[in-house]
Amino acid sequence: ETGVTQTPRHLVMGMTNKKSLKCEQHLGHNAMYWYKQSAKKPLELMFVYNFKEQTENNSVPSRFSPECPNSSHLFLHLHTLQPEDSALYLCASSQGTSGAPDTQYFGPGTRLTVL
Amino acid sequence: QQQVKQSPQSLIVQKGGISIINCAYENTAFDYFPWYQQFPGKGPALLIAIRPDVSEKKEGRFTISFNKSAKQFSLHIMDSQPGDSATYFCAASMGSSYKLIFGSGTRLLVRP
Numbered sequence: 001e002t003g004v005t006q007t008p009r010h011l012v013m014g015m016t017n018k019k020s021l022k023c024e025q026h027l028g029h030n031a032m033y034w035y036k037q038s039a040k041k042p043l044e045l046m047f048v049y050n051f052k053e054q055t056e057n058n059s060v061p062s063r064f065s066p067e068c069p070n071s072s073h074l075f076l077h078l079h080t081l082q083p084e085d086s087a088l089y090l091c092a093s094s095q096g097t098s099g100a101p102d103t104q105y106f107g108p109g110t111r112l113t114v115l
Numbered sequence: 116q117q118q119v120k121q122s123p124q125s126l127i128v129q130k131g132g133i134s135i136i137n138c139a140y141e142n143t144a145f146d147y148f149p150w151y152q153q154f155p156g157k158g159p160a161l162l163i164a165i166r167p168d169v170s171e172k173k174e175g176r177f178t179i180s181f182n183k184s185a186k187q188f189s190l191h192i193m194d195s196q197p198g199d200s201a202t203y204f205c206a207a208s209m210g211s212s213y214k215l216i217f218g219s220g221t222r223l224l225v226r227p
Binding site for chain 1: 119124147149151156157158159160161164166204208213214215216217218219220
């Protein structure tokens, strides 16, 4: 596998369920990101991890809980979500080089539907 | 101040025509302006990027024009092809920040 992979690709869950999204990057990068993509809205940055440390939390509700066990893997744990959380959740990775533009490479996303 | 405003929301162009997508920003600290292309079922992918020290960058049929005084930049797709049909996002970032601020996207349809 190359690039950035995400599983599952599609997820339907009830508001009381607990589920997790998984992201894996095979690019040797040090930074990983979670984005939320809703229809007709800009991509919203949720979390940033650099060298496994969380460096950004963009005021995301606590029902979203990220986990980065190593530089290659990133999880997004979901619990008691709301229907308005239905969206495409994108994972990205980048080199994590400070002081220079950092190209982000995106996975295909997980399409989440909250019933 | 952190917003990047993108227009139009959607665009239909005939094959062989020129597609033009515009973006505007307020924060003069932004110093890196990439464009991402997203096909259905895929994540966005970097298409082309520019720094504010140049007014234009061209890669094949894709050109970014940058107007620093107007705080605007645009993507021009020459000789547009049906395979260019996708959603295009402009973005901006500053300094060493990892944070990209994205525009709202433009859905381009190139008719055969």
